Amino acid sequence: xxxxxxxxxxxxxxxxxxxxxxxxxxxxxxxxxxxxxxxxxxxxxxxxxxxxxxxxxxxxxxxxxxxxxxxxxxxxxxxxxxxxxxxxxxxxxxxxxxxxxxxxxxxxxxxxxxxxxxxxxxxxxxxxxxxxxxxxxxxxxxxxxxxxxxxxxxxxxxxxxxxxxxxxxxxxxxxxxxxxxxxxxxxxxxxxxxxxxxxxxxxxxxxxxxxxxxxxxxxxxxxxxxxxxxxxxxxxxxxxxxxxxxxxxxxxxxxxxxxxxxxxxxxxxxxxxxxxxxxxxxxxxxxxxxxxxxxxxxxxxxxxxxxxxxxxxxxxxxxxxxxxxxxxxxxx
Numbered sequence: 001x002x003x004x005x006x007x008x009x010x011x012x013x014x015x016x017x018x019x020x021x022x023x024x025x026x027x028x029x030x031x032x033x034x035x036x037x038x039x040x041x042x043x044x045x046x047x048x049x050x051x052x053x054x055x056x057x058x059x060x061x062x063x064x065x066x067x068x069x070x071x072x073x074x075x076x077x078x079x080x081x082x083x084x085x086x087x088x089x090x091x092x093x094x095x096x097x098x099x100x101x102x103x104x105x106x107x108x109x110x111x112x113x114x115x116x117x118x119x120x121x122x123x124x125x126x127x128x129x130x131x132x133x134x135x136x137x138x139x140x141x142x143x144x145x146x147x148x149x150x151x152x153x154x155x156x157x158x159x160x161x162x163x164x165x166x167x168x169x170x171x172x173x174x175x176x177x178x179x180x181x182x183x184x185x186x187x188x189x190x191x192x193x194x195x196x197x198x199x200x201x202x203x204x205x206x207x208x209x210x211x212x213x214x215x216x217x218x219x220x221x222x223x224x225x226x227x228x229x230x231x232x233x234x235x236x237x238x239x240x241x242x243x244x245x246x247x248x249x250x251x252x253x254x255x256x257x258x259x260x261x262x263x264x265x266x267x268x269x270x271x272x273x274x275x276x277x278x279x280x281x282x283x284x285x286x287x288x289x290x291x292x293x294x295x296x297x298x299x300x301x302x303x304x305x306x307x308x309x310x311x312x313x314x315x316x317x318x319x320x321x322x323x324x325x326x327x328x329x330x331x332x
Contacts, residue, residue, distance in 0.1 A: 007031045007073045009060050009106060010080035012039030014182050015121065015174075015223055019077060020044060022224045024053060033069060034080065035059040043181050060102035066109035073113050075231050078106045078158075079121040081151065084189045085270075086322060088147035089329050095150045103154035107161045107169075118158065119230045120171045124216075124241065124275060126152040133247075134278035137173070137239045144270035145330060155239070162237040170234035172226060175243040175277045179220030179297065180304040184311035188322040191215075191250065192301065195257055197311040205259055206319060209267035211251035216243040216275045219292035219300075229286040243277025244290045256298040263316055268323065269331040 006023050010016040011032025016039065023030045024047060032044060032055045047053040058065045060080045070076060081099050082088070088095045103120070110118045126149075127135050128142035143149040155171050162169040178192045188194070195205050226242045234240065254262060282288050292300075314322075 017043035099150035
């Protein structure tokens with residue numbers, strides 16, 4: 001692999017594997033790095049035998065491994081991270097180690113390699129419960145739980161490296177990404193995974209609160225396009241929101257999935273009533289715009305329902321048990 005080498009950390013994961021697909025379609029040489037704690041090699045099976053693709057099982061916290069694997073890279077896309085709210089409350093050390101120290105290791109390896117661009121997958125959770133909607137990049141930072149904090153700290157490490165060491169970094173803050181290959185791990189998390197597993201099993205969908213809360217659901221293919229745009233046209237040291245340009249209620253999502261059987265759960269502390277990205281900056285600077293409306297995105301996901309056949313089917317009781325630490329630590 002030559003100097004046209006793109007490296008994707010977290011490349012076997014949900015967003016990472018879609019980005020690998022896009023880069024391969026651009027005839028780039030791609031090295032996907034993943035420790036497979038959450039990612040699946042099956043997400044990359046379509047590239048088996050492709051001479052332009054290679055996979056390495058490695059952990060971003062391993063500084064020596066990162067330095068060796070990133071040597072000779074042209075561009076690095078740093079998507080590897082630990083996600084989800086409750087596990088971050090229960091085990092903040094693991095989140096700090098992966099999301100902050102791992103980002104440091106990637107930054108130093110990228111600096112040693114002299115990469116042309118490093119794109120960081122940041123999180124809109126850094127805004128917490130925003131003061132304004134749609135939420136711009138200069139909104140107040142007010143993380144509500146360790147996952148949000150550690151993703152923000154990882155971003156700050158990289159932006160500091162851009163300032164001090166001239167490392168060419170662009171950070172993208174993702175809003176509520178969904179689509180095929182989304183995680184099906186045993187952790188209670190994203191609403192799509194919960195709902196689709198429940199639908200497959202013929203169970204009621206568990207809606208938090210009254211379901212009128214809205215989310216900026218952003219389709220994964222649009223996110224991959226934004227990442228590529230950031231690599232090609234993003235300005236070093238800049239932060240860009242990546243959202244759908246719209247916001248959709250959970251009740252509307254229930255309608256699109258197609259069920260009238262719903263059970264309501266208590267509203268949870270630290271969750272905003274709305275997430276809604278101001279995407280003016282990325283549209284203006286990079287010429288990127290989302291293309292997949294929620295109706296089309298949900299229809300595409302419904303074609304891949306089998307992906308959730310082995311996912312846990314959450315019930316009100318199992319959700320209450322899984323989120324008890326959420327209420328314990330965040331409900332103050």
